[in-house]
Amino acid sequence: MPRAINLRQIEIFKALIEHGTVSRAAEALYISQPAASKLLMQLEKDNGLKLFDRYKGRLFPTAQGLRLHEEVARIFVGMRQVESAIGLIKREDQGRLVIGAIPALSGAYMQRTTMSFLKRNPNVYCMVKSPSSQWIPEYVLTRVLDIGIVTARAANPYIVTEPLFEHPLLCIMPMDHPLAALKVIRPENLHDVPFVAFNTETYTGQKVASMFESYNVRTHVVLTADSNSTLCHFVAAGLGVSLVHPLFIAGVEKQVVVRPFEPTIPLDFLVCFARDARNVPLIADFANEAKATATSFIDDLAKSWA
Template sequence: MSRPLNFRQIEAFRAVMQTGTTTAAAAMLHTTQPSVSRLLAQIQSATQLKLFDIHKGRLRPTHEARQLFETVQRHFLGLDRIEQSVAVMRKSGAGSLRVGCTPALGLSVMPPVIHAFSRRYPQVHVNLQTVGSHALREGLLYGLYDVALTTSGISDPQIEAVPLHRSDAVCVLHPGHPLASRASLHVRDLKDQVLLTLNADDEIHQQFLGTLQQHRVEAAATVETTYSVTICMMAAQGTGIGIVNPYVASVFARDLKVLPLRPRCPVEASMALSPQSAPSAIAEDFVGLLKAYFRDFGKGKAL
C-alpha cells in the first residue's frame, strides 16, 4: 500500500527531473547529494513505482516519472503564482488605495499627501474621489473607500470618525480690500460687506450664520456657493469677503489675505476607515502621512 508523500520528497523529485542528476539537484536545493538520493528512495518506496533507472551514469526517468512530473509541475506553478502574489502585496500592500474626501480637502490636503505616498509606493494605484459628506458615508459603508477625510461630521454607528486636526474658519479677501490690513476680523467688521459663503447646509456656514445673528450683523449682500475654492476665487477678484476652512485658504495664501475670524468658528478635519475590512498596510501608511500633514500644518514643512 502506498504512503502519502511529503513536500521535501516532491521537491527533490522535481529537482532531479529538472537537472538530470542528484548532484545538480542537491546544488539547486542547497542540500547534499546523499540527502537527495535518500529522498528519491523514499518517494519510490512510498509510491511503489519505479521512477528512474541508471543509463550511462545518469538517472533516466520512466514513463511513470514523466507523468508524475507533469502533475508536480502544475502544483509548483500554482505555488509560484502564490509566491509572486505575496511578493507584490509585501511590496505594495493590496496594490491599490481608494480615498474619498470633500472637495476642499481634495484641493488642499490630498495633493501633498498623495505625492508623498506615491514616492513611497510608486507601483500602487491610487483612486481619489472628491464627494460630499453623504456620499463619503455611503462609500465607507459599501466598502468603496479605504480611507475618507472630511470637515463635516459622518454620523453612522458603524463608522468611527477620528479627529486629525482642529482649527478655525478664516476670512479670505483681496489684498487691496479696506479691511485687509487688520490682524483679524470680528463679525462686527463684516457689517454692510458682501459676504461669500457656502450653502446653508454646510456646517461652517451654519456656525457663521449663528454668530452673525448673535451679534446682529447684517451683510450688504451674500453670494452663496457649493465649493470653498469658488469662494476663494471670487475673493481674489475682489467680489467680497469669504468664510472658508483654513486648509483651502492655505492654497490661495499668495493671492489672498487670510485673516482669523472672531469669535472663532471651529473646524475639525476627521478621518474614517472602511468598516467592511481591516486596513491594509498601505492604508495605515497613508493615514500616517495624513497625520504628519496635519501635525505640520501651518509650519511650512513638507512631507
C-alpha cells in the first residue's frame, strides 16, 4: 500500500519544476540538496509515477510530471486564496471601510485623505473604489460602499448627505503662460486662448460650457478629457489653460500656475452614507478627515496667488 503523500514532497516537486534544478529548489525551501533529492525519489517511488527523466545529472519533467504540476499549482492557488480570506477576516475584525470617490477625486486628494485617516486608525482596512457619481448613492444604499463622495445630493430618505467642500472653479495654466501676469482671470481673457476642456457630459464640463455661452466667449478647445488627471497634466505640459475645482489640482499644484476666476462658478462636493450604516464612527472620522484635507489643501493653494 503506497504511503500518503507528504506535503514536503509536493513542495520540493513544485519548486523543482519552477526553479529548474534540484539545487535551486533546495535553496528556495532552505533544505540541503541531498534532502531534496531524497524527497523527490520518495514521491516517485511511493506513488508509482515516473515524474522525471534523468540526463547528465539533471532532472527533466515527464508528461506525468507536468500533468501533476498543473494539479499542484491549482491547489497552491487555492491555499493562497484561503490565506487571503483569513487575512481579510482578521482585518474586518479590526475595522473595515469601503470608500467610493468620483474618478475626479480618486487620485492625489483621496490618497492624502486616506493616508491621514490611516495614521490615526492603523488597524482599519480601507478599500477605495471610483465609480461614476451617479452610481455612488446606490452602492451606499446596497452596502457596497460605506461612504461616498459625490457632486449632487442623493434624493433618498435612507441616505444621509453632508457638505464636504464648496469652492469656485479656478483657472490653471502652464508655468510660463501670458495669463499668469494677471491676478484674476475673467471670461474675456479666454477669448481664442487654447483651452483644455472637460467633456460636456461631465458636471464640471457642463458648468464651464454654460459660462462660455453666457459671456459669448470664443472658445478655442484644443483637447477634451474625461479625467481630471489627464486634463491637468496636459495643462502642465503647456497645451492650454483650463477651469477646474481646486481639489482636482492635487498632485500637479507645483506644475501649473493657479489663478482665481470671476465670475465665480461654484462646485461643491458631498459625502453620503446610509442612515443605518454599520460603522458610523469610522464613517464620521473619514468624513472629518476628507473635509480637513480639502480645507488644508485649498489654504495652501491660495498662497500661490495671494
